[in-house]
Amino acid sequence: MKGIKILSTGHYAPSKVVSNDDLAKVVDTSDEWIKSRTGIANRHISVDQNTSELAYLAAKDAIEKGKIDTAKIKYILVATFTPDDYTPSTACIVQKKLGLNDQEIMAFDINAACSGFVYSLNIIKGMLQKDEYAIIIGSEVISKLIDWQDRGTCILFGDGAGAAVVEGSDEHLFYSYNNSTGNEEALYCKGRTFNNISEGYLYMDGREVFKFAVDAINKSIQNLLSQSGLTLDEIDYVVCHQANYRIISHVYKKLKADPGKFFMNLQEYGNTSAASIPMALSEMNEQGLLKENQKIICVGFGSGLTWGATLFEW
Known part of the structure; x- marks a missing residue:
């Protein structure tokens, strides 16, 4: 197959929003300082949801929006550097959360940091067969690895997940x-x-x-x-x-x-x-x-x- 077709997309961000003004209360910074150097005004921070939960909610969003036939899902790939655990993979946890344990699925994670989603597209493109679907998810809870006293990092990062359901295509470049x-x-x-x-x-x-x-x-x-x-x-x-x-x-x-x-x-x-x-x-x-x-x-x-x-x- 020549390429892939994205059938649907979904995303999820935790409900807690931390503004630049909120950060200015804990580190030496300001809304103007952050915006002028990064363009960032807010970031969403998880309180009690780990990486697999964000990944599941993004995947669920994509499946529901695309009215996806889950019986065709053969691969679940999660790109993350902030997994819940060293093992099992985040993808296996997502498979269980989606209720897909009773069908043949290859589920695995990759860690290419911020390049993870584009790496994943290339990996999946080489694996998909005709009439097969894959869920590709990028999911991170970076806040659990942030030093909130370090102005150089705490102003930059947030938590969230995005997902795409894809299939192989001979028509799409x-x-x-x-x-x-x-x-x-x-x-x-x-x-x-x-x-x-x-x-x-x-x-x-x-x-x-x-x-x-x-x-x-x-x-x-x-x-x-x-x-x-x-x-x-x-x-x-x-x-x-x-x-x-x-x-x-x-x-x-x-x-x-x-x-x-x-x-x-x-x-x-x-x-x-x-x-x-x-x-x-x-x-x-x-x-x-x-x-x-x-x-x-x-x-x-x-x-x-x-x-x-x-x-x-x-």
Whole structure:
């Protein structure tokens, strides 16, 4: 099969909203300082729902909106770096929550951080057979790994989940580009080791990540345009990982592109890592922005360092 078709989308964000003014009460910051540097105004924070619950609610939303025949679901893939547990996978927990334990399903997680959703699209594209469906979910509860006294990270991240139900298609074009380079210094969250049973907080070198991100987005877009023979003018939307307004605006200015092509909802959700792109697609779908045969580029970039992109038809 040549490509994939997205049948439906869904998303979920916890009800608790933490504004910039709320953060200014606990760290040395302000609404103006955060907005001017990131574009973020709010972020949703989970109180008692873990990653699998957010993933389940986003998947349920997508299934209900698309009136999906769940008997055709053969794969559940969850992209996350904040799983409930080391094992079982978040995807297996979602399978149970969806009531799909009595059918043959391959359920597994991947961790490519903020690139997780675009990696997942490429993985699933290579696995789907005719008349098979897959649920791809990006889900994160990053707040459980945040040091709320660290102004460099606590202002940026939020919790949420986005999902897409996809099927293989011979009629829909699909191009992908995925890459990585080992880097344990710019962006990381340390886990358990043999001599250290404590888990650390998320750390980010903002300047290094900014330089990496703008280069990764540009390279990813150019790679897909080269593969497809299309121009940026022929692309209807570019959906970047929702990390920072300055990163995205830097890219569209460098490309001399129409800012309207670059959808952003980071102002409401902040950086939700693997959840950000599917959440954005779901909101765009709800708003009626996505039309049949439109050409969409999704670009992810994050810890690893990982980056990549997909170009597909709606």
